[in-house]
Structure formats: C-alpha cells, structure tokens
Amino acid sequence: MTSQSSTLLCEGFAFPEGLRWHDEQLWISDQTTGTVWTMTEDGAAEPLVNVPGGASGLGWLADADLLVVSMADRRLLRVHAGTGEVAVHADLGNLPGYRLNDMVVATDGQAYVGDFGFDPRALVARFGSSALDGDQVPAAFLARVDPDGSVHLAADGLRFPNGCAITADGRTLIVAETFGRQLTAFDRSETGALSARRPWVTLDARPDGICLDAEGAIWVANAGAAECLRVSAPRAGRSAAVIDRVVTGAPAYSCALGGSDGHTLFLATAQNSPDARTPGRIEIARVDVPAAIST
Template sequence: MAEIKTLAGNMTFTECPRWHEGRWWFSDFYTHAIYSMKSDGSDLKKEVDVPAQPSGLGWLPDGRLIFVSMKDRKVMAREADGSLSVHADVSSYVTGHPNDMVVGPDGVAYLGNFGFDLMGGAPPATANLLRIAPDGSVKIAAEGLHFPNGSVITPDGRMLIVDESFGNRTSAFDITSDGLGPRRDWAVFGPIPKQAQDRNYVPDGCGLDAEGALWIADAGGGRVCRVREGGEILETIEPGTGVFACMLGGEDGRDLIMCCAPDFYEHKRSASKEAELRVVRVKVPRAGWP
C-alpha cells in the first residue's frame, strides 16, 4: 500500500476538499473558516471566515468563490474585492443543514442537505437536492434522497452522481438544460436501511477519476474505497481513523486527499483539534468536477 502522509493537522472537522489553481482548499467546520494550502501542505492560510459554519465550496465561471454557510442556510459568494454577498438563500428549501455542493463549469451548483436534525438526534428523514443557477435562483432538482452528500459531475457535463449517506447507495442523474432527469442507481451497497446499524456503507465525500470510478469516503467504516459503477469495490485505503471526505488533485491529479477525524459529533469535534488532512498517491488521475 502507498504511504499515507499528513498534510495538515490541528483542525476540528475538515470537509469538502477541492483542488483549485494549484492549491488545496477545504472547510473546517468548527474553526468556522475556509483554508487553502499548497500541494505539500505548506503555506496554509485562512481564506474566508464563515461564522455560521462552512461546508461545500466551488467557483463560478467568473472566478468568484461560492460556499455553503450551513447554520444560516445560505450559499455565499466572495466578490472580487473580498467582500461577501448572499448568492442564494436556501432556507425555505431545506429541512436540515445544507452541506456538500458541487459547482459545474457553467456555474450551476447542486446542493444537498441533512434532511433532519442530525446532531440533535432526530429520526432520519429524506431530503431535497437543490439546483442553484449562476444568478442564484433556486429550484428543487430531486426529492426523497437519503441524506444527499458528496457529489460529482462527469467530464462531459452530462451526469451528476450523488452519494446518499443514509441510503446505502450512490445515485446518478442525467443533467438536462434546466434540471435533472430521474434518479437511478449508480452503486448499491445494501437495502435502504431501517435503522442506523443496517448501514453497511455510509458514502460521504467523493472524487471521480479518469476511468470513471469514484473514490468514496465511508463515514461509518473508516475507509475510502475506489468503486466502479454497479458497486464493485476495486481498492480500499484505511487511514486508521474516521474519514469523511476525499478528493483527487495535486499537480498530476493523482494525490488522494482524505479528511480525517475520530468521529463527526459536533460536541466532540468543536471541543478539540484532532482532525487532519492526509494524502496518498493513486494510479488514476482525477476527472470531472469538482
């Protein structure tokens, strides 16, 4: 197995890593900020303070950063002068914290949400997946998903793939001119669970490679797996702790970065700095978005 290296530590709970213009970008939930760093972990700097907790992020065609502000249920934009504006208010469309988001080359963003009060211990409920146009207008793109989470868009821009963390599955949608086609299975890891212990894979953050496989973080299993469409697991990497997101990047696209932490519980992660970003070299480079 290739060597796993630590790029950054002393974080609370990192999520949504992105490779952009020669740097890694990521959110850290409980330091309430978005950071970037060079491919080797050096030159770590805070990019944006997000008091209401950051999550998914991406870039519009004009170069502006947009990002999720979870607890006030908005997608924010960083303007050219560094000021912040509301790109989209999604509060009337979500039933839990908005979370991971993918932004395509046309500036259209797809945003998932928890669907229920995860940290408060509410029973799981299904959620909507939102489509946010480049002008910030919002519409429901899909309904009835089981915690829509990490998402990618294929290189041809024609398919969206979405992890359903509480559904034992990863789903796919054809991208149309103004929305999404019907949901279909991309990978199924088991039946839709009736209770938490029935989840045998908890697909969280993910990244697409040039052979069409997905690296998917298993939030319940402390591993990242390279998965082929249909659900076959091709490779598994276990970093020795919990892992909640992953993404391919680096100068040649073959660095697999992993967002690691002991667990995802807010009261524990916000009280300590045990999260790390770790990286391992893989054979097949990245593809698609993000």
C-alpha cells in the same frame, strides 16, 4: 481489490470537510470553526474566509468567484475573487430542511446543494444510534442554484444527500446518500434539470464526500470507517463495485484528487463528529488514475 494506507500531510483542523483541488491548491472547509482554508501541495495552509454559519461545500463560478455553503443559516455565499468581499449568492431558507451540507458546482455555474433533512442528534436521542440506518431517517432534498442566484428544487426523497460529483461530460450527477448507504445517479439536462434517478452502487459504508477520476470511477470517503473506497463505473453488463481501498488514520469525511499531476488523493479525517472538536487531519495517498478533467 488493492489496498494501501494513507500518510499524514497536515493536522490541527477541527473538522475538515468539502475538499477541492482548484487553481493548484487544496481548498478545505473546517465546519466547526467555519474557516475556509487553502493549502499548498506540501501542506502549508492559510485561512481565506470565515463563515459563522459553518462552512461546507465549495465551488467556483466562471468569473473565479468562490461559492461557499453556509450551513446553519442555509445560505450560499459568494466570495469575490481579488477583493475577498463576501455576499449572499442565494438563500435556501424557503426550502424545507434542517441544515445545508455539501455541494458541487458545474462548469456552467449551476450549484447543487444538499440538506441534512433532520437533526441527527435529535433522532439519535429519540431512537438510538441505530435509527441512522433505519426507516426513521427523514427524506431530504437536493437544490439547484443557478448562476443568477435563483433556487430550484432539483430532487427530493434522498437520505442525507452528501458529497456530489458531475461526470466530465456534464451529463450525469452522482450524489452520496450517507444514511441510504448508496450512490445515486441522475441524468442532467442542458438546463440543469435532473431526471432518470437510479442507484449507482449500494455500499457497506456511509458514503460522505466523493470525487471522480479519469476512468469514471468514484472515490468515496466512508464516514463510518477509517477508509476511502474506489468504486468502478457501471458499464453494460457490469455493475459498479469497490475495486480499491485507502486505509486512513481516522474516519474519512471528504476526498479530492489533485496535486501537480492529479495523482494525489487528499483525504479529510477526524476522530469523531464536529461537536467533539477533536483534531482533524488532511491525509494523502498516491493513486494510479488521476483526477477527471471536465469537458
């Protein structure tokens, strides 16, 4: 396994999350302040929109409208390209859960949105911090939101579904189960339905945000340590395994591959939890394999 250290690109966020490289910019959700930011490759950041419910997952529709997860009110917002007008794209309040989390949007406009499933603070207060790695963690769902805003239950029984990624051919969805300590894969049909649930890899980590590279490997931000791990894709006769590591300056919560050549790994880090309001940072590392390109 190779290892390198990241370098600081920008700081001053509260709790950066939901990193995406899109339209030659890095997009960032600051969960604590609810602000969605755009950032140039050299670290110049500008606020775009504020989400009072707390901003998380980001993605785009075919018409370039931005989708943003509003966590506390359990809605998916749509920011219209050009005008900046914000509207409710979908309301997920009828699904059982606690607070919405990360999201991935497929090239066909279908969005997959995870939910905490429980209040982590309440669970820790009742059972102690070890409960987050035990059987007390309640199951949560992954929802599918179609381009027309209709909401469907895509999968359930997940342990804190977090970062998601869709393979370049659009046929496989991978979700990080933070408190399940694993990546889980599903086959994705032409209608967006998920099936054939299976483990992708089990990790000695708390996987948070993830992103795919051009070799089908997955970079995994480890919310339980100051690192981001690269996990190879499982092949016939070979299991997925950690093959590269980037050491960060603080626990890593999200990652994205991008930059002008696709070889920059952007990392969202913070010293503690969103409630601690400690300064968050965007760190970077140069990697050998560039970002995956969707087909």
